[in-house]
Amino acid sequence: MTAVTRPSVRAATVRDAAELAVIDVRSWQAAYKGLLPQDFLDQLDAADRVTRWQHTLQATDWSRSGVMVTHPGHEVLGFARFGPTRDSEEHDAVGELHSIYLLPEAWGQGFGKRLMSVALARLVAAGYSQATLWVLRSNARARRFYETGGWAHDGASKCDDSLGFPIQEIRYRKQLR
Template sequence: MTLGDCDRVSRIRVQGWRTAYRGLVPQPYLDAMDPAADAERRRAMFTGASGDVVNLVAEDDAGEVVGWACTGRYRDGEARTADAELYALYVDAGRFGTGIGQALLRESVHRCEAAGHARMLLWVLAGNARARRFYERAGFRPDGAEEPFVVEGVAVPEVPYARPLGS
């Protein structure tokens, strides 16, 4: 990913939230999401990111960004652990089912393995059945816990998933 990809990545991310979280997250929150403001935050995070954070994009044959994944060390509150975390994975909604998400996830897993992480974790909304099936097909398993992600005063349950890395 380059700094110039931030606008497209933010459009994909906002579109992803509006598509995947409709009915799970309060609609006024989704409606208020602003791709331009998200791109500004993304640029600030991108330029200030540590070497532990890896942003990957997938491009189509014309060079247009069609997906984005971001990984780094697992966030346990304010601490960072030795495990890896998939912070985000979004694909342009018009390209669901084309293998872009699988390719981004495979490359993210590969890079985290190469960096020496023994395990990769991620969080997914409990009601996001499509994402849960996607991660389960890739070898991730829920750990049985559930924590609320609070959006505009509404508790939206999230489930942590984990997958061992390496041989």
């Protein structure tokens, strides 16, 4: 795989669902090794996530939300999903970067930076003045990536038990304009 200066980024379509499911699972398994229970990571199966991705893409309101993919060639290497904040105490002008995941072999080559910059431009175009994201407290790589990109921990934290084990997350925030 060759790093390129300006890898192509485009809006995802329903036809990307299967590839997004594979990226989702492979990135989780690599990024969260040692951070989340191994038996949980081992049982993740991309086939289980295809339908969810199809629904997500079919239901996307592109005026306020989106899923962008990076594809230096034909193959999609990663995605960023954004939309309105899911935090009830926040106001309407706050958007959220819901997720950003790349195939492990594509990490550290600038693809994430380019994907992030397009996602941020889309958030601005959608009218948001600030953006937030939630990250695993122990995900040092992602936290460094966000901090390099001008995001900062805003003091909020939460413990999510929805997967059957505790996940400690902290919130980052960035002014968009």
